[in-house]
Amino acid sequence: MSQIFHRSSNMMARLSILVIGGIAMGAVFFLFAYNRSDYFTNVHVAREQPVPFSHARHVGQNGIDCRYCHTSVTESNFAGIPPTETCMTCHSQVLPDAPMLEPVRASFRTGKPLEWTRVHDLPDFVYFNHSIHVAKGVGCVTCHGQVDKMPLLWKTNTLQMDWCLNCHRNPEEYLRPREHVFDMNWKLPAGENQTELGKKLVKQYNVNVHQLTNCSICHR
Amino acid sequence: MNATMRHLLPLLLLAVIATGCQEMYDQPKVKPLAKSDFFSDGFGARQPIAGTVARGHMKLDDQLYTGKAPVGAATPAGDSGAAAVPSQWATSDRSWTFPMPVTREVLARGHEQFNVFCSPCHGKLGDGKGMIVQRGFKAPPSFHEERLRTAPPGYVFSVITNGFGVMYSYASRVPVNDRWAIAAYIKALQLSQNMDASQLTPQQQRGLEGKK
Numbered sequence: 001m002s003q004i005f006h007r008s009s010n011m012m013a014r015l016s017i018l019v020i021g022g023i024a025m026g027a028v029f030f031l032f033a034y035n036r037s038d039y040f041t042n043v044h045v046a047r048e049q050p051v052p053f054s055h056a057r058h059v060g061q062n063g064i065d066c067r068y069c070h071t072s073v074t075e076s077n078f079a080g081i082p083p084t085e086t087c088m089t090c091h092s093q094v095l096p097d098a099p100m101l102e103p104v105r106a107s108f109r110t111g112k113p114l115e116w117t118r119v120h121d122l123p124d125f126v127y128f129n130h131s132i133h134v135a136k137g138v139g140c141v142t143c144h145g146q147v148d149k150m151p152l153l154w155k156t157n158t159l160q161m162d163w164c165l166n167c168h169r170n171p172e173e174y175l176r177p178r179e180h181v182f183d184m185n186w187k188l189p190a191g192e193n194q195t196e197l198g199k200k201l202v203k204q205y206n207v208n209v210h211q212l213t214n215c216s217i218c219h220r
Numbered sequence: 221m222n223a224t225m226r227h228l229l230p231l232l233l234l235a236v237i238a239t240g241c242q243e244m245y246d247q248p249k250v251k252p253l254a255k256s257d258f259f260s261d262g263f264g265a266r267q268p269i270a271g272t273v274a275r276g277h278m279k280l281d282d283q284l285y286t287g288k289a290p291v292g293a294a295t296p297a298g299d300s301g302a303a304a305v306p307s308q309w310a311t312s313d314r315s316w317t318f319p320m321p322v323t324r325e326v327l328a329r330g331h332e333q334f335n336v337f338c339s340p341c342h343g344k345l346g347d348g349k350g351m352i353v354q355r356g357f358k359a360p361p362s363f364h365e366e367r368l369r370t371a372p373p374g375y376v377f378s379v380i381t382n383g384f385g386v387m388y389s390y391a392s393r394v395p396v397n398d399r400w401a402i403a404a405y406i407k408a409l410q411l412s413q414n415m416d417a418s419q420l421t422p423q424q425q426r427g428l429e430g431k432k
Contacts, residue, residue, distance in 0.1 A: 062351045065336040071393050078252040089388045090340075093357045113263075115255075124247040 036158060046152035047117045050103050053152075059184065060148035066140055066182050077129035081116060084108045119153045120144070126218050136205045137175040138167070141184055148184045168212040172198025178205070284319040285396060287378035293317065308367070315374030320397070322404045330405030333398045337390060338406075346409045358386050363406055364413045376403040 038044050058064050067073060072080035084107040091101055107114050122128055133143075140147070145156030157163055167174045175198045180186040188194055202209060211217060250256050256264035268274060279285040293315065320326065341350040346363035353359045361368060380399045383389040390399065417428060 062340070062355065064340055064351075067336045068340065081253055083392075085388065086393070090352050090355075090357060092388075093386055094352065094355050113253075123245040124249065124251070125244055 036160070041155070041158045041160070042119075043155045043158055046150070046154045047119050049117055049152065050114050051101065053116075054150075055147040055153060056149055056151045073130045074134050075131055077127070077131065079130045084114060119155055120159060122159060127220055128218070134181050135178070136171075136207055137178050137181060137201050139176050139181050139183070139186060141186075142167075142174055142176075146184065164218070165213065168217070171207055171209060171212065172202050174198065175201045175205075175207075177201065281319065283315050283317075283374070284400075285381075287315055287374035287376075287381065288313055289315040289372075289374060290317075309370055309372060309375075312372060312375065314372040314378060316372045318373055318400055318404060320400065326401045327405055327408055329398065330401035330403070330408075333394060334402050334405050334409075337394055338402065341387075345413065346406060360387065363410050369410045369414060373400075373403045373407055376406050 034040055059066070069082040069086055070079040071082070072078055084104060087101075087104050088108050091104060095101055103114060106112075134140075143157060147153065172195055176186055188197065201207075250264035252265065254264040255262055259266070282288050283290045335344060338346075339350055340352045341357055342348055342360055342363065343350040343353075348360045348362045363369070377399055379387070380394065380402060381389060381391045381396075394402070417425060420428070
């Protein structure tokens, strides 16, 4: 009786294991890469809004402070989206007839709020709190990027858990003095070292680093 | 179970698992300012019922919430500074005093809040030349003109609270204590811009010149 399989089948068998394994690994790699891609996370993707509100114009060029509109950022978990009244505080006088701003005026007349498209949307099982981050010296720019250079808003970070943990594990690499939290252009003073400054701030602001990676810090 | 069902079943399972995840991401709860289909007006955030007052929000203190002088309060006419009060403020019912002690912390807070909420129009010096004015907003008067320089703090507070002319009310944006802190800072700012430099201590004069 002759052999069913030719000698070369051994080679083919080994090769097929390699190929199948390669495909499986490739698929895993692809999924990881996809999960972090701008396409999936919407990072660097400017979102359309009912009114093309420009942070570049309002913050970058006019120098309006973050807190002028996001009034509850220092007191609450929610930074606050301004009511139409806040827009009209200036726009009753500045560009009062601009067609671009008609939705704002309509909202002011009717009392029907503008429906903005949310750019930074965390999953509902994350209990993020703005006020604690601001109080402990996390700059707005650290998470939101240079919004003063964004004509339409986009995310500069994935807001995925591994990204949060970068800082929750090593806050000293990211903290800045409290008084510069809202400063769009704060730079580490020349000659200072971020890690050293950060360690000092962690101590000064009573940041309990060992607690920051507890599940219940962010999840309930 | 026919052939089509056999093919569909795994897909169906996958769909159930996947939507399960999505429901964790978007739970049936109302986040701040979110839409709600439950209420006919579509607002997730509710207004207080008309005629009700939230605990601790009863505006019992007239001076604190309106800037009016407390009943029987002394006016500066009785003080040594009487000559400095122009007649238009002599009959004003606005408070000449603050409802809280004006400490360094209060002034620092006022400074911070002034720069956030007031400086876009009034300018950081209070000269009425803020950025928004340069963008076409009607220029406000300088804080350093005689009429405003001599105004009682309660007047400054009530303008922030109720608005004035084209200026909207800031009552919903700036908490009441911060509005008083801003009023205190504005009074300090007025003092700083109208001070005779020779009255300062030598050390403060060196500070003016940018030396320590």
